[in-house]
Each structure stands twice: as structure tokens, then as C-alpha cells.
Amino acid sequence: EVQLLESGGGLVQPGGSLRLSCAASGFTFSTYAMSWVRQAPGKGLEWVSAISAGGTGTYYADSVKGRFTISRDNSRNTLYLQMTSLRAEDTAVYYCAKVRDPTPPDAFDIWGQGTMVTVSS
Amino acid sequence: DIQMTQSPSSLSASVGDRVTITCRASQGISNYLAWYQQKPGKVPKLLIYAASTLQPGVPSRFSGSGSGTDFTLTISSLQPEDVATYYCQKYNSAPKTFGQGTKLEIK
Numbered sequence: 001e002v003q004l005l006e007s008g009g010g011l012v013q014p015g016g017s018l019r020l021s022c023a024a025s026g027f028t029f030s031t032y033a034m035s036w037v038r039q040a041p042g043k044g045l046e047w048v049s050a051i052s053a054g055g056t057g058t059y060y061a062d063s064v065k066g067r068f069t070i071s072r073d074n075s076r077n078t079l080y081l082q083m084t085s086l087r088a089e090d091t092a093v094y095y096c097a098k099v100r101d102p103t104p105p106d107a108f109d110i111w112g113q114g115t116m117v118t119v120s121s
Numbered sequence: 122d123i124q125m126t127q128s129p130s131s132l133s134a135s136v137g138d139r140v141t142i143t144c145r146a147s148q149g150i151s152n153y154l155a156w157y158q159q160k161p162g163k164v165p166k167l168l169i170y171a172a173s174t175l176q177p178g179v180p181s182r183f184s185g186s187g188s189g190t191d192f193t194l195t196i197s198s199l200q201p202e203d204v205a206t207y208y209c210q211k212y213n214s215a216p217k218t219f220g221q222g223t224k225l226e227i228k
Contacts, residue, residue: 035217037165044222045157045165045208050215059215062122100170105212107155107170114164 002026002110004096009115016086016119022079022096022112030054030074031102036081038092039114048094049081053102064090086119093117123148125211127220133228140196142223144209149189153213156185156194159222160205168207169194201227 008020022034036048049070050059058070069082079096093116097108124147134140144154152172157165167176169185172192182197196203204227209220 037219044206045159045210045219047210047215047217047219050217061216095164100167100176105153105214105217107167107210107212108157108165109167109170109176111164111166 002098004098004110004112006094006096006112006115009094009117011118011120012086013121014087014119017082017084018086018117020081020083020094020096020115020117022081024077024079024098027098027110029072029077033099033104033106034072034079035097035099035108036070036079037095037097037108037111038090038117039095040089040092043092046092051079052104083117086117088119091117091119122216123150123211123218125209125218125220127207127209127223129223130221131224131226133226134199135228136199136201138199140199140203140225142194142207142209142225144187144192144194144220146190146192146211150211150213152188153211154185154187154192155210155212156183157208157210157219158203158205159208165208199225199227 035050051070067085093114095114096112098110099106100109154172156169159165173185
């Protein structure tokens, strides 16, 4: 079964840092681009960042550029999101998502259950 | 950046009704358009990709159409389990922007 499992969320003070992880299983992780998508409480979906299958291409929303870093370890089947200089407006559930087909670009067919990040003093 | 605008923001319809949600891109995106369904408290689910291709396992009452800048999601006969928020998303290039969502309720 194809699965994505996020971890690493929690409560952090403004200006702090946090690293999210997304463990993948049930598919050949190294052949699929991956993304992070977030959803603030009661709000809509916001695409945050994407990374190519090999990890050489990374892309960011303007709202997180310069503060967040996406990476992956294909030997560990794991996706990461390093978040620094966190702000209250970064408070959200963070989902990792897999693209449907190895040939980009494509939609997100598998989503993790999400991990909550709360930025508050 | 390309903006994605959905309408309406909310919608109330009766069981059996035909429901249509629209999504407009501020620039052409060919057919790189997906629709997702998010039920309350649940993870988003892919319904349609490439503007009109139904994801396997999705009921055939869902359909998508459009190309370029204007797209529609249609539910041919609304069912109680279709209560959810629906999002469109452009995925041709970054940023892979979502629409603001359409909340669908049963009348």
C-alpha cells in the first residue's frame, strides 16, 4: 500500500525552527517528485514547496522562500521540510504529497495524514 | 504568478441535482488542472487530473472539462456523501497554486 507519514510538527515560538519529515512506502520513492502543501486552521490549501525526483530541482511559494528548505533522502525514502524564521502565519497542518506519475508535471494522487505546526509564544 | 479563482465560494444543492463549479486561471495553463475533494476533517483526495481525466476509483458522476483558462467540475447527480470542499489546482509549473475552494452542502 502506498503511504506517506509525516512527523516533526509541534509548538514553536515565533522566529524558531522546525524540521518536518515524510516517510514514504509502497512505491519507488526516488522516481517521483514530491511536494509540501499546508492548510491553516479553517482555511484552504496552500502549495508550499516541491522537489524533483532526484532532488536537484526545488521550488517554493513566495510566502516561504528564503525561510523553508525542501530536501529528500532517496536512500531513506524520506522527504524533509526545514522551516526557519517561523511566523504565526505559518501555523497550519502540513501535508506531504506525491505526484501521480513519474513524468512531470502531474497532480497529487497520494497525501499524508498531515502534521500540525503551531507558531505561538 | 498565475492566480486560480473558483466560483462560487459556497453552494447548497439538493440530492440528485446537477452541480457545477468553475475555476478560472489568470493565464493559460493548457490542461494542467486538477480537482480535489476534501471532506471535513479528512485529507484531500484527487478526483480529476489533466482537466478531464477521472482518477481511478472516483465515481463516474464526477466529470471535468475545460482547457486554457476556464475549467469546470460537474457532479451529475449530487449524493449526500459529496458534501465537501472542492479545490482546483494548476500544476504545470511552480507555484502549483490552488483555488480558494468551493464548499458544497446539501440543501
